[in-house]
Amino acid sequence: MSWLPMHSGHPLMVHLPLVALPLAVLLDALALRRPGGPWRQMATVLWLLGLVGAAAAVTTGLIAYNRVEHSEVGHGVMTLHRNVALGAVALLLVSGVVRWRRARWWPAILVGAAGSVGIAGAGYLGGEVVFRHAIGIPTEVLEQVVRERGGHGHTAEPAGVTGEAPADSESSDTAGRPAPAHEHQPQDTSGHSH
Ligand code: HEM
Secondary structure: OOOOOOOOOHHHHOHHHHHHHHHHHHHHHHHHHOOOOOHHHHHHHHHHHHHHHHHHHHHHHHHHHOOOOEEHHHHHHHHHHHHHHHHHHHHHHHHHHHHHHOOOOHHHHHHHHHHHHHHHHHHHHHHHHHHOOOOOOOHHHHHHHHHHHOOOOOOOOOOOOOOOOOOOOOOEOOOOOEOOOOOOOOOOOOEEOO
């Protein structure tokens, strides 16, 4: 499947289930309190959209899992993300099927609420996977980014603000150009692929 991008389309698929399924559970809870309103029908539409979206997110996630470049530490977080996502989708599926057969039944809503917390957790971990562990970013691109950033961030107090010399006085040359990347070695340098 070399024609697929490395993320396998996963980032395109995750947002629909992340929004639609917790909202569906919320509307089912509202229908429990106010049986006369349109809440249950609205929830049904969201359940359908959300479960189709979850199937797409899980499929693309599993494909991406087997092909993205990642480190050993990143591998652990990615596996946790997968397990939390699969558990959450399973709970939501149970809730979605049960509410079909038995309308306005609070235990189904409770299971859906647990699944919603789970899918939000999976979304958070997905962010960690990408934004902290740079999973899926090719190593040569990462190296280029480190070179282009000159190894500095934007959290340091700019020189002159405190009246003190900057802690890292080698971070730019006299013309203000960034110095090459420092020697900060990431804790986890071992590459990992499946
Ligand atoms: C409904 C379930 C899932 C949700 C809501 C979800 C959510 C996310 C999110 C929000 C990200 C960060 C990237 C972005 O912002 O788009 C992400 C990344 C990732 N997820 Fe998931 N995920 C799900 C299921 C899975 C599963 C079952 C796997 C299987 C291992 C997986 C593997 C990955 C991988 C490898 C990445 C990093 C690379 C990429 O984005 O493709 N995900 N996920």
